[in-house]
Amino acid sequence: MTVQFPPQVTPFERPAEQVAFHRTELSLILSLYGRMVAAGEWRDYGISCLREVAVFSVFRRTAEIPLYRIEKRPKLRSKQGMYAVIGANGQVLRRGHDLKAVLRVLERKLIRAVE
Numbered sequence: 001m002t003v004q005f006p007p008q009v010t011p012f013e014r015p016a017e018q019v020a021f022h023r024t025e026l027s028l029i030l031s032l033y034g035r036m037v038a039a040g041e042w043r044d045y046g047i048s049c050l051r052e053v054a055v056f057s058v059f060r061r062t063a064e065i066p067l068y069r070i071e072k073r074p075k076l077r078s079k080q081g082m083y084a085v086i087g088a089n090g091q092v093l094r095r096g097h098d099l100k101a102v103l104r105v106l107e108r109k110l111i112r113a114v115e
Contacts, residue, residue: 019054019074021047025099029056029070032103042067068093068106 021029036042036058044059046066053073057066069086076082081097085105094105 018049018051019072020049021054021056021072025072028099028103032106033058036106070103 033042033045041060042058043061046055046057046059048055048057052075053071055072056070058068058070059066065088067088071084071086073082073084077097080095081102083097083099083102084095085093085102087093094102096102
């Protein structure tokens with residue numbers, strides 16, 4: 001007679017932590033997105049939640065590269081600020097600690113001269 005023991009039970013392993021936008025952060029971003037869609041500037045967006053960064057990408061058309069990326073990097077909280085707006089060519093347009101202040105660089109695109 002052979003005795004079989006149950007398989008070794010492993011403790012619950014936590015999945016790798018992901019960075020994500022909070023509801024208040026998303027409301028600021030989606031408010032700006034809605035105004036830009038109404039102005040005809042933007043048409044699509046994508047959200048990526050990775051281990052070290054959360055990215056909100058804005059597209060003029062779905063098949064193109066993003067016009068802007070709004071990034072949240074919590075590791076940079078104490079240094080340069082965890083929010084950044086990055087252009088299509090990879091240039092950092094604005095970085096800071098306050099998301100509302102960082103998004104102002106994109107709101108300037110809405111202001112146009114009326115003739």
